[in-house]
Amino acid sequence: MCTVLQSVFDWFWGLNLAQKVLAVLFAALLLFSTSFLVSTAVLRLMGGGGERAGTPSEQSASDGDHHTGSPGSESAGPDIAVNITSARWEGKKAVVEGTWRGDVSAVHCDLLEGGASGIPTRWWDRSVGTQMDWSARTFTQEFVAAEKDEGWEPLDPLSSYGVSCTGRFSSGWATSASAQLEGKPTG
DSSP states (O other): OOOHHHHHHHHTTTTTHHHHHHHHHHHEEEHHHHHHHOOOOHHHHTHHHHHHTTSSOOOOOOTEEEEOOOOOOOOOOOOEEEEEEEEEETTTEEEEEEEEEEEEEEEEEEEHHHHHSSOOOBBBBBTOOOOTTTTTTEEEEEEEOOOOOOTTTOTTTTSOOOEEEEEEEEEOOEEEEEOOSOOOOOO
């Protein structure tokens, strides 16, 4: 072992300056690559570093709600839910009311043209957020007309409308519910 090391040193000292710089850079690159590969292998063996570790998986429940699970989970998950209790037109605005179960962080609702499985409209003012009653575990979202600008689109009086509300929970899970709006907008 000592003779091999001695011959490497002799070889290195026999190089000119440019060759020495290249040899040191190559050794540093080799050392970095080796440490990267070893640390990646260790992390994978410890259960981290999977490709889908940061992407939630979607599961459909029989009640029509969509649950987004924590990474890598195959089980049923925590007891969480978002329910729409009322979705209706009140004159020129749509009003959605609902409840949640679990440790919710936020609820976000969208107004959909074409019914509960439609596409989001560009009619409503997105600065009017969902109102949360934390103690009662209820939420209310009022959809009102936005200012007429470049992206604004009027409501189609012949179309049906629906809503979709998604609750994000502190555990990293999410669940959503959809409903058809009762009635038609007036005015």
